[in-house]
Amino acid sequence: MNTLVTQAFRYIGKKRRTKEDPRFVTGHGRFVADIALPGMKHVALVTSPHAAARIKAIRVERALASPGVQYVLTGAELCAETEPLQVGVDAPKVLRYPLAHGVVRYSGEWVAAVVADSRALAEDAAEKVEVDYEPTEYVLDPEKAIEPGAALVHPLHGSNILYRRKFVWGPVDDDFARAEHRLALRVRWGRSASVPIETFGVAAQWDPGQQLLDVWASIQMPKYPDQTARSLRLPGNAVRVHFDVDVGGSYGVKRGIKHTVLVGFLAKRLGMPVRFIEDRLENMRGGDMHGPDRIFDMQVAFDSDGTIRALKMRALDDVGAYAGRSPLQLGKPVGAIVGPYQIHSVEYEPISVLTNKTAQEAVRGFGQSPTNYALESIIDRVARHLGMDRVALRKKNFIRKDQFPYLIPSGTTYDSGDYHTVLDKALAAADYPALVARRDAARKTGRLAGIGIASCLEPSGANSSFEPLFNPKNDTTTWMDSCLVRVDLSGSITGVMNTSSAGQGHETLVATVLGEVLERDPDTIRVVHADSLTALPSNSPVGSRMAIMLGGAAAGAARKIKAALLAIAAHNLKKAVSELEYREGSVGVKGDAKRSLSWAELVAIAHRKFHLLPPGLEPGLQAKFVWEVPTGGGLPTADGRIQMYPCFSFEAHLVLVEIDPATGQPKLLRYVCGHDCGVMINPDIVHGMTYGGIAHGIGAALYEKFAFSDNGQLESQSFMDYLIPTALEVPEISIVDHCTPSPLTSFGQKGSGEAGYLGAPAAIACAINDALDPLGASIAELPMTPLAIWMQMQTARAGGKRSPP
Amino acid sequence: MSEQLYSISIEVNGERREALVAARLTLVDFLRDSLRLTGTHAGCEHGICGACSVLLDGEPVRSCLMYAVQADGRSLITIEGLALPDGTPGALQDAFCEAHALQCGYCTPGMIIAAHALLEANPAPDEREIREAIGGSLCRCTGYQQIVDAIKLAAGKRTENSA
Numbered sequence: 001m002n003t004l005v006t007q008a009f010r011y012i013g014k015k016r017r018t019k020e021d022p023r024f025v026t027g028h029g030r031f032v033a034d035i036a037l038p039g040m041k042h043v044a045l046v047t048s049p050h051a052a053a054r055i056k057a058i059r060v061e062r063a064l065a066s067p068g069v070q071y072v073l074t075g076a077e078l079c080a081e082t083e084p085l086q087v088g089v090d091a092p093k094v095l096r097y098p099l100a101h102g103v104v105r106y107s108g109e110w111v112a113a114v115v116a117d118s119r120a121l122a123e124d125a126a127e128k129v130e131v132d133y134e135p136t137e138y139v140l141d142p143e144k145a146i147e148p149g150a151a152l153v154h155p156l157h158g159s160n161i162l163y164r165r166k167f168v169w170g171p172v173d174d175d176f177a178r179a180e181h182r183l184a185l186r187v188r189w190g191r192s193a194s195v196p197i198e199t200f201g202v203a204a205q206w207d208p209g210q211q212l213l214d215v216w217a218s219i220q221m222p223k224y225p226d227q228t229a230r231s232l233r234l235p236g237n238a239v240r241v242h243f244d245v246d247v248g249g250s251y252g253v254k255r256g257i258k259h260t261v262l263v264g265f266l267a268k269r270l271g272m273p274v275r276f277i278e279d280r281l282e283n284m285r286g287g288d289m290h291g292p293d294r295i296f297d298m299q300v301a302f303d304s305d306g307t308i309r310a311l312k313m314r315a316l317d318d319v320g321a322y323a324g325r326s327p328l329q330l331g332k333p334v335g336a337i338v339g340p341y342q343i344h345s346v347e348y349e350p351i352s353v354l355t356n357k358t359a360q361e362a363v364r365g366f367g368q369s370p371t372n373y374a375l376e377s378i379i380d381r382v383a384r385h386l387g388m389d390r391v392a393l394r395k396k397n398f399i400r401k402d403q404f405p406y407l408i409p410s411g412t413t414y415d416s417g418d419y420h421t422v423l424d425k426a427l428a429a430a431d432y433p434a435l436v437a438r439r440d441a442a443r444k445t446g447r448l449a450g451i452g453i454a455s456c457l458e459p460s461g462a463n464s465s466f467e468p469l470f471n472p473k474n475d476t477t478t479w480m481d482s483c484l485v486r487v488d489l490s491g492s493i494t495g496v497m498n499t500s501s502a503g504q505g506h507e508t509l510v511a512t513v514l515g516e517v518l519e520r521d522p523d524t525i526r527v528v529h530a531d532s533l534t535a536l537p538s539n540s541p542v543g544s545r546m547a548i549m550l551g552g553a554a555a556g557a558a559r560k561i562k563a564a565l566l567a568i569a570a571h572n573l574k575k576a577v578s579e580l581e582y583r584e585g586s587v588g589v590k591g592d593a594k595r596s597l598s599w600a601e602l603v604a605i606a607h608r609k610f611h612l613l614p615p616g617l618e619p620g621l622q623a624k625f626v627w628e629v630p631t632g633g634g635l636p637t638a639d640g641r642i643q644m645y646p647c648f649s650f651e652a653h654l655v656l657v658e659i660d661p662a663t664g665q666p667k668l669l670r671y672v673c674g675h676d677c678g679v680m681i682n683p684d685i686v687h688g689m690t691y692g693g694i695a696h697g698i699g700a701a702l703y704e705k706f707a708f709s710d711n712g713q714l715e716s717q718s719f720m721d722y723l724i725p726t727a728l729e730v731p732e733i734s735i736v737d738h739c740t741p742s743p744l745t746s747f748g749q750k751g752s753g754e755a756g757y758l759g760a761p762a763a764i765a766c767a768i769n770d771a772l773d774p775l776g777a778s779i780a781e782l783p784m785t786p787l788a789i790w791m792q793m794q795t796a797r798a799g800g801k802r803s804p805p
Numbered sequence: 806m807s808e809q810l811y812s813i814s815i816e817v818n819g820e821r822r823e824a825l826v827a828a829r830l831t832l833v834d835f836l837r838d839s840l841r842l843t844g845t846h847a848g849c850e851h852g853i854c855g856a857c858s859v860l861l862d863g864e865p866v867r868s869c870l871m872y873a874v875q876a877d878g879r880s881l882i883t884i885e886g887l888a889l890p891d892g893t894p895g896a897l898q899d900a901f902c903e904a905h906a907l908q909c910g911y912c913t914p915g916m917i918i919a920a921h922a923l924l925e926a927n928p929a930p931d932e933r934e935i936r937e938a939i940g941g942s943l944c945r946c947t948g949y950q951q952i953v954d955a956i957k958l959a960a961g962k963r964t965e966n967s968a
Binding site: 279502 | 827838841842843844846847848849850856883884885887888893894898901902904905907909910911912913935936937939940941942944948949950951952
């Protein structure tokens with residue numbers, strides 16, 4: 001940590017307890033499942049057992065006669081009375097509603113919703129709904145899905161390709177022709193997700209007198225109130241989303257728009273409060289929250305000295321049977337397509353493909369972690385090809401500290417960074433030579449050990465630039481966030497934020513920033529969440545944006561408060577503002593300690609003494625600040641160059657792995673992460689998210705997969721099959737901080753919500769392959785499960801060939 | 806057809822609670838819906854994630870894998886029962902705040918119950934013992950590190966106080 005940077009602050013960057021923790025440790029969080037509305041009814045679902053089928057008939061009579069049942073809703077009624085859910089790309093015929101109508105497109109798709117007095121009674125009745133299906137052709141393999149003649153998931157769309165474009169940025173073919181070496185590699189990122197411990201849930205209540213739908217949900221989604229209202233054919237101000245619901249983890253996936261439209265429709269239709277909380281099976285099969293599932297075909301052109309000249313990347317992503325924002329997860333990586341490296345030209349071909357599987361949703365990093373894994377895998381392959389040290393190769397190609405701001409071929413400018421120093425710090429913390437010695441000693445005794453290195457970017461401060469890039473009909477370039485600050489008559493400060501939180505510590509963030517600017521103790525500042533009718537605009541905590549955007553909004557509002565206090569003091573002390581000094585909330589005349597007005601006196605003037613208020617100043621003491629993402633607002637060029645996110649955090653991972661020769665079980669013996677996210681507002685929060693991101697990355701790299709059988713059945717439907725790392729799989733992790741401030745933000749902060757996850761899978765995969773290298777074996781697919789590793793070991797020991805790269 | 810109800814009597818956080826419940830009512834639903842003790846969370850309802858852990862006669866159990874009727878005549882402590890009488894965090898809960906051993910807070914009650922049971926049985930656990938004790942509880946936010954730190958911190962304070 002650059003001590004000069006933190007010493008400049010009073011509260012920012014200091015070890016401070018969070019505002020949120022006390023309510024959670026005592027069991028007083030308020031999650032959606034804790035919302036109990038009088039007379040509330042409960043939903044259970046009838047789901048498709050087929051990957052694809054026509055629905056010939058649905059008989060609901062027996063279910064309706066079941067005890068406690070209020071209603072059974074099917075797709076015929078729901079689809080007639082709601083608008084389809086939004087698709088992120090230009091594919092208007094890929095229609096999606098909360099319930100299937102006429103056909104089902106994946107196993108687990110919702111077919112009917114039963115509403116009853118309790119969830120148990122609703123489940124009893126759901127078993128009595130009879131559906132006649134006629135199974136139809138389906139397609140599960142994304143490569144087969146794009147071949148002519150493949151079964152079509154949405155026949156009206158005419159193809160299983162949801163989005164495809166080949167971008168060429170710079171003289172790629174020339175660079176390939178001129179380079180001394182070329183190399184190709186195929187790697188695959190398996191279907192996993194963030195899978196929060198709280199499933200998605202939503203409760204809704206319709207007030208006929210006010211014609212208003214109240215919604216409480218476990219939500220992390222931009223424009224959620226607007227999309228809900230549109231689908232329900234309601235004006236935006238007839239939906240009130242309560243953002244004060246604690247969200248039990250999200251990391252991208254809590255986008256339950258289809259759940260909300262279903263429950264909102266039922267609440268209005270029945271005139272009763274209705275709640276739906278996914279059980280784990282509903283969450284995994286039909287919750288539509290699977291993450292990217294990608295095949296990367298890459299080529300790289302480089303010289304004998306290790307200079308990487310050009311890159312070609314084709315990314316084929318299986319988004320499942322429906323699309324919301326999922327195709328856009330191929331778009332965000334455009335803004336960091338070369339990672340931390342100087343690569344002169346790039347060809348990128350994203351292909352988003354429909355198959356008969358559970359739909360994809362946003363997952364931590366929005367597609368960047370798979371891309372980082374692919375990039376780091378081919379960097380390692382280059383090192384192996386040249387016989388060059390992997391650290392040296394990376395350092396040779398890193399963008400240097402003195403080259404920022406740095407424009408990459410795809411049109412994004414990186415704000416700042418010092419990649420060499422961060423990697424050096426990680427190497428020093430790990431005692432890299434000792435780590436290598438430890439690996440080599442293990443190898444000498446016949447064990448399999450490997451070191452993984454990954455140096456990856458974390459784009460932060462999310463904007464929506466992938467929307468106009470991937471959909472010319474969408475010219476959205478605004479991606480603002482806001483904060484309202486009130487100082488009340490008693491002099492207490494309240495910050496109002498405009499979205500829900502899922503554990504990121506936003507209340508602490510806002511209080512710390514307000515305290516910093518106003519020089520007031522953050523512990524005395526309250527932060528509340530508005531509802532969607534009282535909220536200022538927000539785009540929710542996605543894309544590692546809140547430290548930058550909400551932090552910046554809070555700072556902007558606080559500075560307005562400070563300016564008002566100075567104006568009041570100037571008027572009453574009969575001095576120019578330039579002659580005054582703001583100190584911890586009071587304002588005094590510079591050089592004259594006796595002449596000052598206290599916080600209480602200034603607040604009293606603002607609220608009660610109009611006769612002392614400067615002319616033109618708004619009475620009361622409140623300020624709002626709404627701002628656009630720094631560098632935002634641009635549309636893409638014709639060849640698809642665009643400024644994606646504004647700020648770029650950096651992480652350098654080092655991991656030592658040893659593989660149990662009998663079982664293939666990998667063990668992470670040492671884990672070091674060098675991390676630079678600029679100025680940290682609250683280091684405990686940043687470190688916590690980074691540890692968590694690494695743990696999530698360990699899961700994606702080694703254990704977690706939504707696997708499907710050949711007939712389209714989800715095989716990992718519980719925590720017994722979908723394996724989330726426990727405290728026994730996650731090792732002790734050493735984080736080494738570095739601080740390169742961003743020139744674009746209020747305090748030099750960058751984002752960190754996706755930290756750790758963006759480099760951990762790449763690092764661990766590289767370590768496994770380093771461990772397998774002496775056997776002549778390698779794996780090019782995540783997750784690298786113990787079984788997959790064991791199979792490689794068996795094949796290699798039997799003298800088999802190395803698996804195809 | 807209405808379900809047959811059974812009379813149960815359970816001591817919850819030191820208070821005797823009596824109720825008529827259906828045989829199939831799980832303990833977690835009883836705590837959350839009948840007693841409105843919503844600090845105990847349902848995460849998977851198949852006994853893996855540990856978010857619903859409570860202490861049954863001092864032993865950590867999964868309240869999603871038990872029926873309320875099975876707790877009849879027994880003594881339960883939930884996360885709410887580990888706070889001080891005024892509702893502010895107890896010592897272990899305070900250590901979780903100090904170490905920032907949580908983010909979203911959803912798994913936290915189960916983690917604290919597991920940690921409490923560990924410290925009652927083993928006041929000075931090492932890192933390995935701590936990780937094993939919380940190994941049956943899933944957390945998706947923290948990567949467990951600050952949880953381990955919090956439990957070490959709480960153990961240290963217990964030792965100090967008893968010295």
